[in-house]
Amino acid sequence: MNPSVLVTGGSRGIGAAAAVLAAQRGWDVAINYTRDAAAAERVAAQVRAAGRRALVIQADVAEEAEVLAMFAAVDREFGALRGLVNNAGVVDLPARVDEMSLQRLQRMFAINLTGSFLCAREAVRRMSSKHGGAGGAIVNLSSAAARLGSPGQYVDYAASKAGIDLLTLGLAREVATEGIRVNAVRPGIIDTDIHASGGLPDRARQVAPMVPMQRAGSAEEVAQAIVWLLSDEASYTTGTVLDVTGGR
Numbered sequence: 026m027n028p029s030v031l032v033t034g035g036s037r038g039i040g041a042a043a044a045v046l047a048a049q050r051g052w053d054v055a056i057n058y059t060r061d062a063a064a065a066e067r068v069a070a071q072v073r074a075a076g077r078r079a080l081v082i083q084a085d086v087a088e089e090a091e092v093l094a095m096f097a098a099v100d101r102e103f104g105a106l107r108g109l110v111n112n113a114g115v116v117d118l119p120a121r122v123d124e125m126s127l128q129r130l131q132r133m134f135a136i137n138l139t140g141s142f143l144c145a146r147e148a149v150r151r152m153s154s155k156h157g158g159a160g161g162a163i164v165n166l167s168s169a170a171a172r173l174g175s176p177g178q179y180v181d182y183a184a185s186k187a188g189i190d191l192l193t194l195g196l197a198r199e200v201a202t203e204g205i206r207v208n209a210v211r212p213g214i215i216d217t218d219i220h221a222s223g224g225l226p227d228r229a230r231q232v233a234p235m236v237p238m239q240r241a242g243s244a245e246e247v248a249q250a251i252v253w254l255l256s257d258e259a260s261y262t263t264g265t266v267l268d269v270t271g272g273r
Contacts, residue, residue, distance in 0.1 A: 027077060030108030030255060031055040031099055033086055033144055036065035038217035039166065040112040042248035044068050048075040050252055052108065055080040055099045059113070078103070086113045086140030087132075096147040107161040108255045109148040111141040111189075114166060119178040130181055137185035138192070141165055145196060145207075153203040160204025163196070164254045165189050167211040169270045186211075190266050197264030206263040208254045213270030216241040237272030 030047050034040040036058035044054045045068065054072045056079060058065035069079035080102045084095040099106055114137045117129055145163055152161035170183035171190050189209060197207035214236055216229040229241035250269050253259055 026104070027051055027053045028107035029053040029055065029078075029099065029103035029105070030110060031057065031095075031106060031144075031148075032110040032112055033057040033140070034059075034113030035110075036061050036068055039212065039215065039244045039247045039251075040110065041068045042244035043110050043112065043251045045071045045075070046245070046248045046252045047108070047110075047255065048072040048077040048079070050256065051077070052255070053078040053080075053103055055082055055095075055103065057082050057084055057086070057095060057113065059083065059085055085136075086144055087135035089143055092140070092143045092147060096144075096151070100151070105159060106148060106151045107159070109144060109161070109163045110251055110255070111144050111163065111165040113140055114185075116179055116182050121177060122180050125181060133181045133185050134188075137182070138188045141189060141192060145192065149196075149200055149203075149205060152205050153200055155203050158204065161206075162255045162259070163205065163207045164251050165193050165207070165209040166251075167193070167209045167266055169211055169213040169268065169273060171211065173273075193266060194264050201263055206254075206259065208259070208262060208264070209266040210247060210250045210254065211266050211268045211270065212242065212247045213268070213273045214241045215244060215247055215269075217244050235273065236270070240271065242269060242271055 030052045032044045035044045035056035065081045072079035082095045084091040152158040167189040168186040171186040175183040193209040214232045
């Protein structure tokens, strides 16, 4: 039986790249999406083309009932879960903090931070030796914004990702003796469509000159780090936040 991994926000960008690469490295993959079922099915087709099983699951990670149903579906289809990629996340239109509405802040933290906590909780309940599990690995998606702050644009997003960094460190130490490793990847400027959803479709190209390597990264480059952290090659790595930022 192949190990199975759940990738939240797996229908596009970094999540899709991680799902496909994980399949190529021997994982069965559950692909979570919120709205675009067709995109998720295209990722699933690539997983199956790599010879691995794929499960497509619609769920909003900010809704506890939907998270519980998602993990139950993975249990039924794949059995024991060995990996979680906490990738689902959003940005919003550029704004100063004094312009941000309560609705914006609640959405940002519900999806980016609370959703990651809920998914990590359910993964630990399945993986931890304390609960009879066989161990596993959790990889959280942070952002270079967590240490840069994103002033004038996305301070709320940056704060949510700083929370991911601390979730990673605290949870890693909490379950270190229970067979679970918890790490994070902190991407920099990556050329995906998340910038368009934040109202800045050309951001990757515009910001590239600020990166020491003078270019934006690709989703596939971030996926390499994610899948390595999932793998046994990273067996002595936990509580680590790995920058994939081109030196920024």
